[in-house]
Amino acid sequence: MSPFAEIPQPLILRARSGDAAAFRKLVDLLAGLTFNIAWRMTGHRADAEDMSQEVFLRLHRHFATYDPSLPFLPWFRRLSSNACLNWCRDHRSKRPDQLAETDLPAPERPVPETALRDAVKTLPEEQRLVLARFYFEGLSVAEIAESMDAPVGTIKTWLYRARENLKSRLQLLKPNEAGEGIRP
Amino acid sequence: MMNCDEWKAFAQDYVFGDLNDPARELLDRHAASCASCLGEASQLKRIDRGMRQEPAVKPPAGLWRRALDAAPAPASRELWRVAAALMIAGAIGALSVTGAFARQLPDEVQRVPKVLAEAAQMIPSLFQE
Numbered sequence: 001m002s003p004f005a006e007i008p009q010p011l012i013l014r015a016r017s018g019d020a021a022a023f024r025k026l027v028d029l030l031a032g033l034t035f036n037i038a039w040r041m042t043g044h045r046a047d048a049e050d051m052s053q054e055v056f057l058r059l060h061r062h063f064a065t066y067d068p069s070l071p072f073l074p075w076f077r078r079l080s081s082n083a084c085l086n087w088c089r090d091h092r093s094k095r096p097d098q099l100a101e102t103d104l105p106a107p108e109r110p111v112p113e114t115a116l117r118d119a120v121k122t123l124p125e126e127q128r129l130v131l132a133r134f135y136f137e138g139l140s141v142a143e144i145a146e147s148m149d150a151p152v153g154t155i156k157t158w159l160y161r162a163r164e165n166l167k168s169r170l171q172l173l174k175p176n177e178a179g180e181g182i183r184p
Numbered sequence: 185m186m187n188c189d190e191w192k193a194f195a196q197d198y199v200f201g202d203l204n205d206p207a208r209e210l211l212d213r214h215a216a217s218c219a220s221c222l223g224e225a226s227q228l229k230r231i232d233r234g235m236r237q238e239p240a241v242k243p244p245a246g247l248w249r250r251a252l253d254a255a256p257a258p259a260s261r262e263l264w265r266v267a268a269a270l271m272i273a274g275a276i277g278a279l280s281v282t283g284a285f286a287r288q289l290p291d292e293v294q295r296v297p298k299v300l301a302e303a304a305q306m307i308p309s310l311f312q313e
Contacts, residue, residue, distance in 0.1 A: 020252055023252065024248045027247050027248035027251070028247075031247045032240065034243070034247070035241065035243030035244070035247065036240050036241055036243075039241050040238070045241075048241075049244055049247070053247055053249070053250040053251070054250075056248055056250065056251040057250050057251040057254060059251065060251035060252070116235070116238075117238070131235060135238065136238070160196055163196060163228060163231060163232075164196075166231050167228060167231060170227065170231070171227070
């Protein structure tokens with residue numbers, strides 16, 4: 001399923017009114033987007049699943065605050081940004097860069113070409129979220145600013161710093177590792 | 185002539201196309217003569233490409249589960265709770281009213297025959313048959 005599946009407004013309204021079946025369908029439509037953002041922030045499948053569940057738990061709890069006269073996705077992005085960043089703050093004792101390789105399911109254990117992904121894991125959570133929104137969702141800096149309730153200048157700074165940090169971390173690797181990691 | 189520190193300050197704008205033509209030409213001239221800065225630009229481009237090429241992952245099924253399992257009781261159950269609370273409140277109210285009535289009952293009971301007699305006098309036809 002495409003992470004950017006169309007979401008019919010009647011479905012949103014039914015889910016908002018407490019229809020459990022509609023809520024399940026809505027979550028299925030948002031799952032690709034949400035899980036991929038979580039995956040890019042955690043670099044770990046189980047953590048990405050946990051983070052995604054928290055996003056949808058928050059959606060269910062706060063659905064009544066959504067104004068149906070406004071577009072749903074920007075509202076959902078704001079809600080999910082908060083949920084993702086809170087999740088990271090609550091799980092700081094187990095930072096992604098400190099995860100053991102055995103935490104990863106077999107198909108996702110780091111191999112040399114994951115150098116870039118490993119470098120992303122070491123970034124502060126705001127920078128990881130900005131990268132995910134920019135590169136995976138393809139949002140503009142202004143849209144990211146809206147989704148994170150932050151000024152455009154701040155998002156530009158986070159994006160700039162994220163790239164600089166990635167460059168520094170990859171330069172610490174041997175040239176062939178860095179080269180493989182970013183798939184030239 | 186631009187030096188490396190000046191060039192690096194604008195490296196991302198240079199690589200990601202956020203510069204006007206005169207500024208770009210200035211940075212182009214420095215990059216053409218500086219292998220280190222050219223390498224930086226190349227590294228930034230590769231990071232950008234790598235980030236864009238990161239494949240999408242398939243989400244697991246049932247991401248709605250925690251939300252629906254941990255959510256407060258559904259609306260229908262909430263309605264039953266409200267209805268039950270109203271019934272209990274009504275029963276308590278009725279009992280308190282009945283209690284107050286019962287305390288006054290002896291006087292009322294004493295007045296019943298008199299009231300009936302008065303009513304009978306007013307409507308004699310009711311008792312003639």
